[in-house]
Amino acid sequence: MELTNDKIAGIHVRGGTILGTTNKGGPFAWPVKQKNGKMIAKDRSDELINRMDELGIEAVINIGGDGSQKISQKLFEKGCNIIGVPKTIDNDLSATDYTFGFQTAVEIATDAVDKLVTTAFSHHRVMILEVMGREAGWIALHAAIAGGAEICLIPEIPYDIKKIVKTVNERTTGDSGFANIVIAEGARPKGGKMTYKRSNEFGHEKIKLGGAGIALENQLQEEGIHADIRTTILGHLQRGGIPSAFDRILATQMGVKAFEMVLNKQYGQMVAYRHPDLIAVPIKQAIAEPNLVQLNSPLMETARGVGIQFAE
Template sequence: MKKALVTTGGGDCPGLNAVIRAIVKRAQQTTNWEVYGSMEAFNGVLRSPKEIIKLDDEKVAGIHTKGGTILQTTNKGGPFSWPVQKEDGSWITEDRSDEMIEYLHREGFDAVINIGGDGSQKISYQLFKKGLNVIGVPKTIDNDLACTDYTFGFQTAVDIATDAVDKLVTTAASHHRLMILEVMGRGAGWIALHSAIGGGAEVCLIPEIPYDIDKVLERLNTRYVGGRGFAIIVIAEGAKPIDGTVVARKSDEVGYENIRLGGVAYQLSDQLKKAGFEHDIREMVLGHLQRGGTPIAYDRVLATQFGVKAMEMAINEEFGRMVSFLDHDITSVSLERATEGQNLVNPNGFLVQTAKGVGISFGD
């Protein structure tokens, strides 16, 4: 009997459970594969006692409709940087990848399916180079992974953000206010761009197009006549002004290596007031609401396609590759290619041109 291990790493994302379910369902179509799951990414393998569970029909029944992941997840630590506390209370990290790989080989795991974003897939590639049979599945609401047109979870996040724009329009109109909605995306503006178009915002500020505050102000002023009017700005958390910097801070959480973004809406509000904007402004940071809740049908379907493909790749021993959605086809690319860059908004692309065609300003 062959064994596959499934992990979910990085931030949670609508559709993770649909992938897990699809992997198990596809494995059941064969007669010689069992599927297991490691809790909290690879932490379940690294901990003592181990936290590895068998995934069967009972475990995955109906989970495709639920957000989050039944395997739980983490963006701290991992096999290459396991946090260890010293006697003096300080923390260091250890590389436990060889130990983990040796354990998985000893326990007879024939394939590891690692579901995660860019950080998780870089771990996948490193493990593959060290001799582990790894297959990657791309996951992120940010839609910023290279070599795949879309990642599951993105469309659900866009729906949530667009719904927020819709709701802000009514309160903005009632009070003649400017509402600034900050959405996630890190260094990519996909969520902001889609929700700004879908919700009909006047201004969309994204990391790929640094903004000029005077041009933003110019667009906003067209929305007010005699002190009356309203406007909506959608701003990505990684957006920044020309010659400015991203609003971010280093995390003090043990094992968390990424910078923490957030707060750009308040910075923009201050900039507008200093630039002479005279009307009421309110800020809203949508935050983790974009990650939670039930995945929409599109993401359930895409996640299921990814899960089935990943299990078929394991059966066919196509290791060192990541599942990919390219040109409306479910295919795969090498992990090396998948981790070489990012999928960012093209400032001259058709979607930006569409937004500009309906009057949305990018402050450029």
């Protein structure tokens, strides 16, 4: 697809991708169907690089999260002129303050908390909202603070169910009469595991997270909570819709910076936002370790300061 002005007109208000691209499989594990119907993974990275040479493609700008940028690094090591741009709602890429897509997901999650608070207050219920976040609890943390949730459960802190029960009982039997809980999909109880199911879909990770909220609801009922409990799994609603103004601006800034990096031949680097600057960092550095919530960070202190319970 040639990205002419006509093709890109108006895409700033659209989520997703007009390219239709995905890192499913990727050039190093391309899904190939055999005659017997069985799928196998084939390394086609050399074919990709040769084809780009044939087409006269001078550089690649790879937009995506941790998985996409790991592919970027491997292609760079094979001689591909490639630059990374961090796009993931999880905000789990190191070396950048924010990835675009994250703030939009937070706004959607916060809107969901706001709506659930209405029901919780009106009907004296315990409302559980499950949001995305496999290893990093950034969406849950931001939504809990912005939405005023009483309890926030994130992957970085295995939770103590007894402490959650205590907080819920205090809320539901006191003057408030209700409680709101935000839980990341990767959250798990102390001594327990993440809630997931096995995936047989070729090219995807072997496990699919989802159900942490339902699991928590069951645990609370087993612990004797008598209040009505309702669970909402926000799921892919967080990944679509109209991007926030912040994400539109950040994506535009990163796009301009990426092209500057191409002109300067800064290959093997990723665009990163370090307030207030856009800089270039080695992709290898960005994917070295995930950007997780630090338990003593200022944002966590803010959350604790307003009384949010993490069931530590």
